[in-house]
Amino acid sequence: MTVGEPPHTKTGYCAGTKTFHSLRTPVPLPPSTTHLSAAAYALSLQSNSPWSDASAALIDSTAGHRISYSQFRRHVKALAFYLRTVVGLSKNDVSFVISPNSTRVPILYFSLLSLGVAICPANPLSTRSEISRQIVLSKPVVAFVTSATEAKVAGLGIRTIFIDADEFESMMSRRITSSRSEPISDVEVNQDDLAAILFSSGTTGNVKAAMLTHRNFIAITACFYHQRLERTFPAVVLCTSPYFHVYGLSFSLKSVALTEAVVVMERYELGRMLKAVEEYKVTHLSVVPPIVLAMVKNDASDNFDLGSLEAVGCGAAPLGKDVSDAFIKKFDGVTLHQGYGMTETSGGIFRTASPEESLRWGSVGKLQPNCEAMIVDPETGTQLPPGKQGELWVRGPMVMKGYVDDPKANSETLVMDGWLRTGDVCYIDDEGFLFVVDRLKELIKYKGYQVPPVELEQLLHSHPDIVDAAVIPYPDEEAGQVPLAFVVRRPQSSLDEGQVMKFIAEQVAPYKKVRRVVFIGSIPRNASGKILRRELTKILLPHSKL
Secondary structure, eight states: OOTTSOOOTTTOEETTTTEEEOOSOOOOOOOTTSOOOHHHHHHHHHTTOTTTTSSEEEEETTTOOEEEHHHHHHHHHHHHHHIIIIIOOOTTOEEEEEOOOOTHHHHHHHHHHHTTOEEEEEOTTSOHHHHHHHHHHHOOSEEEEOTTTGGGTTTSSOEEEETTSHHHHHHHHSOOOOOOSSOGGGOOOOTTSEEEEEEOOOSSSSOOEEEEEHHHHHHHHHHHHHTOOOOSSOOEEEEOSOTTSHHHHHHHHHHHHTTOEEEEOSSOOHHHHHHHHHHHTOOEEEEOHHHHHHHHHOGGGGGSOOTTOOEEEEOSSOOOHHHHHHHHHHSTTOEEEEEEEEGGGTEEEEEOOSHHHHTSTTOOOEEOTTOEEEEEOTTTOOEEOTTOOEEEEEESTTSOOEETTOHHHHHHHEETTTEEEEEEEEEEOTTSOEEEEEEGGGOEEETTEEEOHHHHHHHHHTSTTEEEEEEEEEEETTTEEEEEEEEEEOTTOOOOHHHHHHHHHTTSOGGGOOOEEEEOSOOOBOTTSOBOHHHHHHHHGGGSOO
């Protein structure tokens, strides 16, 4: 194959350019010059729904309060009008949002996006010093807070509006009357305008502020919409990811575009989630790997009627084949989908889009429409063919604009002609499915060998007495680094260090063996389920030279 010839029909790989192309049907996107916000785009797709207002847009999982799609639209329009005419927000302003999940958050998001006001959401559990740095980076003109989070922005010179106040309810509900000549709909939002500033996970270093455009979110919403499966009734979905995460934000746009009824939980807890599935007849769950693991390992699911459940989507971190096998066996008839994405790609850029694709367990799916990928040798920079491991690079309309005030990170991450370096070691197989090996920076260097912690963690998860696990490098004078496992045992288990090491040694090459084991009560994770390896390292500090 030479340059200019079509890519391979199964892998999407073009030997001439050494690039993987998406083999999915291209998704139509509005002309890039059209004035259009991500919110307006999602609502335009929703207006074509056969169910129109038959489905609830939002359901409060605790109170059971439902907001219909017609109410959702009215709330969005009224709130946008208030924020523009009373608060004085205008296009290109930045708004800081620090709130737990609630049915008011997606209404706020749509209102801000419709005005061209960028959303900068933060984790409510962040410390005041973390919030202060995020505010310095994002430079917001207003902060949307709750009574529980207001103290974290107090004294920072930003106007605050309480999302959980009665006044906010009246902002969403009041009639629109104004002597102004121009209506709210006249705000002309360009697709390349800033839609959101989202803080990257920050599991290995300082947090970075990714700038995502309306075009980015339009592209990912279009992929979901044009790949949707035909249904005879609206889906009822529950997303456990917080709205401040890219997973939650893109999910809110996708759900409106597909006219899904969204069950909103303030915070995840396994029993509450399972109860909500039963009570509201949830058809689709969006979760992270630790929740899939909990559903497999915990007997609580036996106490609820989960018969409505059709599919579970899992992302944010790799999910092992053993856990996938156990899930399918336990929840017979429920499809387990996986996907791969980053804050920097506006969400999922690889995903399984059908029950048939989901059977390729261990994979996170195929490349999204309109996108390209490369597998690059991190040492030589050579582009690699199917089946070879290297760093994943991606390009397409979902890739971010860049990081705020961070030229070094931008030059390291965004390279040549719009390619984004993901920092993940991956390979694409002979059917075009992506497999994630591990983070490039987290590979353990043992005597010149590279040991992926994720592989060992997935094996540990398959042990019946292990509830959760994490693996990090431990310094060793002879080997350089050795794998150390943090293990959460099942209650009343007598599992010891020797048994854990023997269990792994029987399944891996000698250089991959776990050499040390520390038993722990829980594995620290961020909001998207990723292991906070820095926190685990701190646990060892009093006892080591790490």
